Amino acid sequence: MILEVERLAIDYATRAGRVRAVDGASFVVPEGRIVGLVGESGCGKTTAVRAIMGVLAENGRRAGGRVSFKGQPIDEATTRRHLWRDIAYVPQSAMSSLDPVYTVGSQLVEVMTRRGGYARAAARARSAELFELVGLSESRLADYPHQFSGGMRQRAAIAMALALAPSLVLADEPVTALDVIVQRQILDMLRGLQRRLSLSVVLVTHDISVVAYLCDEVVVMYAGQVIESGPVREVLARPRHPYTMGLRNAFPDLLSDALELVPIEGSPPDLADPPPGCRFAPRCPFAMAACSATPALIADSRAPGHVSACLRDGEVEQLRPLALDPVTWQRSSSYATS
Ligand SMILES: Nc1ncnc2c1ncn2[C@@H]1O[C@H](COP(=O)(O)OP(=O)(O)OP(=O)(O)O)[C@@H](O)[C@H]1O
Ligand code: SF4
Ligand SMILES: [Mg+2]
Structure with missing residues (x-):
């Protein structure tokens, strides 16, 4: 198992009191598989993946449970070491991983030089490679995020997540708000990348048809809890x-x-x-x-x-x-x- 989540509990402190957004959720991600985390809005999917990444909102904290990456327990303090290099995250809104005031290419370079210790020239060369990998033309590296369509932004956000060659990618609603044809293109691309790069993927979605189309395993969340999980074909x-x-x-x-x-x-x-x-x-x-x-x-x-x-x-x-x-x-x- 590349990732094991055991009885994870996450609380948010709110004015109305404590909200336990994830309540004892357990699931595993086998190496080289795509796991769909599915449930309606507000079921705790984003909270669960952000907790795994160690990037919870300020008022959130892990109240219990264990997360292990390749057999090693990780917690809020130690996930930072894995961030982007081993485990990468495509946030729920692609726009939130792209800064409107910089070109997409310069943001990719920035990720690699700042987080990955790349030299600028090497980072530029890798940016072109990454764009090719996600089906974007190299010439678009000079564009600003607003010059991209929704589907292109998602591709760029995925390129950014892949920059430091992680083995596990957590993608939060990567195709929500895209039309069905673009959804399929992105999902097909994700499947291609997963095979080519031997990635393990957690794909968060509220749409079970996305799970049926792409995933190998499914974890169904309801009200902060995992209520059913297993191989996709069997569960569906x-x-x-x-x-x-x-x-x-x-x-x-x-x-x-x-x-x-x-x-x-x-x-x-x-x-x-x-x-x-x-x-x-x-x-x-x-x-x-x-x-x-x-x-x-x-x-x-x-x-x-x-x-x-x-x-x-x-x-x-x-x-x-x-x-x-x-x-x-x-x-x-x-x-x-x-
Ligand atoms: N920073 C926060 N402070 C307080 N409550 C929060 C915070 N973030 C999320 N919540 C609450 O935690 C619960 C789970 O939210 P979360 O965003 O994890 O769900 P989700 O399954 O990803 O939903 P969606 O499909 O809408 O993205 C919800 O009740 C939400 O209102
Ligand atoms: S039948 Fe099952 S899912 Fe429905 S309320 Fe009872 S325990 Fe819950
Ligand atoms: Mg969410």
Whole structure:
């Protein structure tokens, strides 16, 4: 495993009190794999990757858990040593990794001379190489970020992350806000880079179709917790958590008989005051009184690596077909008593 995250807990201090944005999340990134970290807005995805990078917001702190990179524990103090050289980060908005007042090329050179100890001439040569790697023409190194399209900015942000030849890249929503064709181009490029450079990648997204398209493994987060994870094909073909079943309904390509997109009504809970027991219960069509207990992650003996935290895991074969029926997800409907 290149990265192991065990029971990670991250708190933000806010005026309204403590917000535990990541609450006991565990997952692993196998070497040379692309792991999708997926969940709706506010589920703690960015907080988790920023905590791994050691670049949390000022009011954030690690309240518990362990992160290991290549078997060595890393914490807020020691991640700085790995930053960019071993582990690189493509932030959620590509614009936030690019400074509007400098050319993109000079920013690439800056990363390499300041963080990587490159001589200027070598950094310039490497910039051209990096641009070629991400499919940008060398002549665009002289452009300013505003002269780039959204897709080009993402490519530049990826080039910047790759500057010091890291082995692990954490990319936060690299294709969000791009149109579908550009999304595909960037995802295909990421897959190509991952193979060519033997990278391990954590790809953060709220879109499960992006996970299906690109990732080898998936980690599903809900309300700061990992509620299901495993190999992508297995988890998307046989989701065990109702939240994952709900997310999958937004991806009709995977479903032979459902063409309708079915949203999960409501939104994730306020993490300043999460509901007791299963955090998905207020939105879960299968919630029962027993769901006021806290579900633990359960492994599937038939599917190695597939874990899920639902108290009705034993009934999953009955629940899964019901989850394909849009009626199940209507507020008025409830299988709580079935
Ligand atoms: N600096 C901060 N201070 C206080 N709360 C924060 C801070 N940053 C994030 N949060 C809260 O932590 C929770 C998780 O946020 P985070 O940005 O990690 O989620 P996310 O899954 O990346 O969402 P999105 O898809 O919107 O990017 C949210 O409730 C958010 O409001
Ligand atoms: S534990 Fe209960 S509420 Fe939570 S996902 Fe499972 S069935 Fe739904
Ligand atoms: Mg985010």
